[in-house]
Amino acid sequence: MVNLKKIKLEGFRGARLPVEMDFTNRHASIAIYGDNGGGKSTITDALEWFYFNKIEHLWKEDCKEECLRNTHFPDNQDAVLSIEFSDPRFNSNKILSAKPRSKYTNDTQEFNDYLEQSKKERLFVRYGDILRFVLRPKGEKRTEILDIIGYRHVGDVRSTLVSACNSLEKNLRFRSIRDQIDKNNAYLMEKIGQTIENEGDLYIIVNTKIKPLNLGIVVTDEASLNVCIETIQVKTDKIKLEKSQKLSDLQRALESLKKEVEKTENYDGFLTVYAELLKDKEKIKRIGLRELLEQGQDVIQDKIVGENICPLCLSSIDSLAVLKEIAERLQELEGINKEVQEANSKKSLALLNLRNIKKALDEVTRAKIEDDADFKAVNNAVSKTQTSLELAIKDVEGKFERLEIIEKDTDLFEKQFSNLKTEITGLFPKIKTKMAALAETEDQRLQFQVFDLIGNLNRIFKDNKLLSKELDIFETQIDTVTKIKDTFIQLQGEILQKALNAISVDVDKFYSEMNAEEGIEKIRLDLIGEEGVEFKYTFHGKDSYPPLKYLSESHLHCLGICLFLASVKLFNKVNKFFVLDDVITSFDSDHRVPFLRLLQDHFNDYQVLLFTHERFWYELINGEMRPLGWLFNDVTWSIEDGIQFRESIVGIRERIERKVKVNDFDVGNDLRKLLEHILKQISFNLEVKMRFLPDGLNERRMIGEMLSELRGKLNRNKSNVKDATILDRLSTSSLITTRTSHDSPLYQSKGDIQQVMKDIDEFEDLFFCPNCRKYVSTEFGDKAGKKVKCKCGNKGLDWQFT
């Protein structure tokens, strides 16, 4: 499997100048310390961009490639991320030009295959990712878990299939076709008592109907049917036949219109639901808050402005409580959104209703007879209704979007529709009379009737044939997509449960090791219903869920990390490394050592990149993991240089010892760095004030100045250590008196160096508690007892507070 050998960055995100991480030929694990905002995440971002060509948390905020280059990096230079692996076939630079465009320098197929495979693996986890899934609303939790175990894509495909299926079934054209076929079939049933399924049926019926006309024609195909129609036209009065045909068409259009205006139940149903929804208009407007709340959730989870700090007003907050409240509000908004979706769906049906009436009105307009006073009233009524109906349709479309009240147009729906029905009903006998008057003989009457009927039968048959074909295609598509969807859901359930079972074994094991004898046992991930996945567990023997019920924030974190580590074991098949980016922040002290032991016991063969902004935690990692060969490094950031690595303080001691062992005595700078670091820590904890230095020089003070100010403080506060002899020894040591060390080594023998190390340790011991591994601090001052103490109280100094 593949490990990291070297990562180099230049011009990328926080790295303006070249930054290099060398994991050595051992491909060692590494712990990196850096303050918040110190640039640690630049490394995680770089890896994410290298493999995925995007950085999820930036892309989510619409910050894309243009945000990847360091803002102070020259435009004429390419930003470069270079990664060397244990397998050199995969070594590549990824170059980001100012345009910005990116490319890999390795274009081999095996490298591309490696990238593709890596995209499926769990390579890094950030602080914000860990807690997010626990706090999401139920509906989103499943998606989050799918994401954590790398199954987001599966969930996305499932959602797409479900929505495509629903959309097909609700397709307005699909519904309209069914309505039209129903209407045609109703006409056939009324006129001939049956529907027409094929040409054979049509020709049998036509032959039956033309028999009394004695045309001497037998209809057997479309050509003979056309001959039949032409023959009837020739045999009778063509003008009268056309008039009769026109009256018949009008009658049919009017019948259809009458039926349509009688059924406005979908429109009424929509108005009821919509009116109910509008009762709390403010509620609907709150849906617009969804995006903001989700962003706020991310900002708090990712601690972008710090822990327990409101990102807006920067006042102190309880992040967990706020996140819980946001989750509840998002769940409420999900409910409101469903109501809006239901109203939207009813709106579509209402519009279908109104458009069908409009279509019927248009058919009547096409068939209308203008040169006859008897039809004037119905023509006027149709024209007026058309205008009013168009306004009603626009009303539904526009006001729904604007969330305005839709008043039912009572003039249209009650008066005009009622008037139309009356006019149409009154017109039918007149049409019948007019048709009868056109036929001078019984034969002619029969010819007119048969001509009209077979014309209609032929038209409806053709119409139905095409409509049925479209309907068949629709139904086949719906059936196919539904089958695909159902099969996918079933498969997803099976594979998800299989994966969850496999992960659960490790999650339970890891969690138990980190939280022995705390009453939480048998942790497992289970599918809940069609939409849910949840952690279940026993709490003091009782089956329980969800985790939020009994688990503290620290325990929830612990659970999240166990889930990530379990999925690393399960899914990573090519890469033998992973990044833990500041994920231990909310662990309480009881979980930290067990976590490191867990890494030792189960991930010793993995390369771990562990980032933290907590100095104490970092030193703890040093104690636990250095013997296993871990590397240590500090990252700093400045506006001029961007991020830079500096040798870790915990690494300096090791380097001094290593050098001395091989009789390399050039350790003056390292000893100085070590003492500087300790002095800074002590000065910070005892609030030793120094003069301000401009241009970033505050961080680059000389040991002599710091020691002098510290001694002054100890004197002013009458500390019992103010006269400690080690202070004198250090004040006169060559560490302070010699400015440079490179040209002439400070020390010439092993004994000298060991003595200085001993002095430094003795000096640190005055202020440092080996029990809680903290320095004495004014933060733990005891004014009454006139002491400053360490966190646990075991170490104390006399201290006269001023």
Added chain:
Amino acid sequence: MTDEIIKSGEEIVNEFFDQVLKDESLDRATREALSELFKTGNFSKVAIEKGLESIREAALKEDGEPKKD
């Protein structure tokens, strides 16, 4: 940890659509359209709707399209 090989999400979905494409009990045009949309990375509700609509239109053109609303 279990020794069972668990497939990644990508593998699962890819294999599923390979199977869909081969499943002759499903409508050929629909399964081909869905698989194609998936393989080309255009698998969305809107793209599926459009893809299926094109299939309907093409099929109807053979016999003459009925008037739409």
